[in-house]
Amino acid sequence: MxxxxxxxxxxxxxxxxxxxxxxxxxxxxxxxxxxxxxxxxxxxxxxxxxxxxxxxxxxxxxxxxxxxxxxxxxxxxxxxxxxxxxxxxxxxxxxxxxxxxxxxxxxxxxxxxLGLRDVTRSNGLVVPADIGCGRFADRVVIHPTGSHPEKMWGREKFLALARVLTRRQLQPSFLVAPTELGAWGDIGEDGHEVNALVRLDEVAKWIAESAWFIGNDSGLGHLASCIGVPTLTLFMRQGLARSWRPDWGPGAIVLPPSLLPFGGLRERLWQRLLTVRRVTTAFETLRGKHARVIRQHAAADFGDANATRMGMLPGAQSRRM
Structure with a gap:
């Protein structure tokens, strides 16, 4: 057609x-x-x-x-x-x-x-000019909920993860839907930041101005990814991750270890098997990888700037005669 x-x-x-x-x-x-x-x-x-x-x-x-x-x-x-x-x-x-x-x-x-000739994987999202991407350099958005309860990691584990991030001089910021605030609003009494934004464009701005995103297999992970915020997504099994992992911007997934032989049993027990330490390690690996990419881009930009000042084209190579 x-x-x-x-x-x-x-x-x-x-x-x-x-x-x-x-x-x-x-x-x-x-x-x-x-x-x-x-x-x-x-x-x-x-x-x-x-x-x-x-x-x-x-x-x-x-x-x-x-x-x-x-x-x-x-x-x-x-x-x-x-x-x-x-x-x-x-x-x-x-x-x-x-x-x-x-x-x-x-x-x-x-x-x-459909027979389209020029095809891209991009959905065309453009961050509005008045939004400062990543301006809160230490803020880590944590999205602990989702539309499917069986895909959600445990509440206490998310809280433990937030405490680990705080000890590492980061600022965890929980993000939930207004209808979920009744179940999560009490964590503010323990010093955790929790936000329930009404509109999706407000959610997008909050994510865009943050440095990192950690969450369950859910739609907000895809939103963070196409905005370009480095995203760590928690999955119950590899098959889901293969088809549904956020896959536009920088990111990684973390899975429970394959300790059990039967897939159905692994799905029932994945929240227990996926530890805070395993998620923390995956997050630190993502941070390190992203930092290296940023340094490489900065070095390339510096080299292009020097080449331009010397009358060379950006990206050109020089050799000593």
Missing amino acids: KLRNDRSVAVVLPSPIGDSLIGLVLVNNLILNGYRPVVFGWVAEQLADWFPHVTVGRPGDWQHAFDTVLELRPTDYARNLSRTGETLCLSTLSAYGGHKHMVDRVVEIATNV
């Missing part, structure tokens, strides 16, 4: 944050190839300033308006946007399955199903 440029196109994003950010990869590729899709979904609405090239619509204003309606997963209103009542649901396509990362599955569909 090759899309025609003269056809109106809608893209309906799923509700989960991570799925929406991955769906925006498809939107970005449509835009790069000359299409002007209208995008529907609450994530796109609340992050409109972070996706300045995206046109966001509200379903009630676009009834039966589009020749082609694409949706990642079935929704209850996408058909009403279509002139024919039909949609192309990506999750029903064979390319959507398999073992590839979810971003790569969307890229494959964009290339081989």
Whole structure:
């Protein structure tokens, strides 16, 4: 199915944050190839300033308006946007399955199903100019919750991790949803910082102005990754990490040790098996790796600056005669 440029196109994003950010990869590729899709979904609405090239619509204003309606997963209103009542649901396509990362599955569909020529893994997120990326150089955002309780590490372990970070002169900052504040607000009495921001753009700003992000397998890890904040994600098993790890910016994953032979048993016990020490070690490894990358970039920039002052092109090499 090759899309025609003269056809109106809608893209309906799923509700989960991570799925929406991955769906925006498809939107970005449509835009790069000359299409002007209208995008529907609450994530796109609340992050409109972070996706300045995206046109966001509200379903009630676009009834039966589009020749082609694409949706990642079935929704209850996408058909009403279509002139024919039909949609192309990506999750029903064979390319959507398999073992590839979810971003790569969307890229494959964009290339081989929709026939797009210029394809990227980027979703096109742009940090607004008034936000100071990383200006709180010691702040580590900790996201201890998620939409699936079975994917959440233990509360006491997250608190223990925060104490370790504090002893290492870092500033742990817990980030939860407003509906989760009742279960987490009491940690403030023990000196922990906890925030419950209402809008997703406020959450994005808080993450962008921080130095690090640690969290469960959840949508906010994907948001931190595409903003470019180094991200450590806790997974229950390798298979999930292979397909769903945040995979835009610098980051790493941490898994429990494979001490048990049966996958089902490992999934039931992964929170116990994944220790605070193991997570702390993974975080320090990520910090060290990122610091080396920063130093290398700084050295390269310094070398290019010297070359420019000497009349050489940036990136050119000199040799002694």
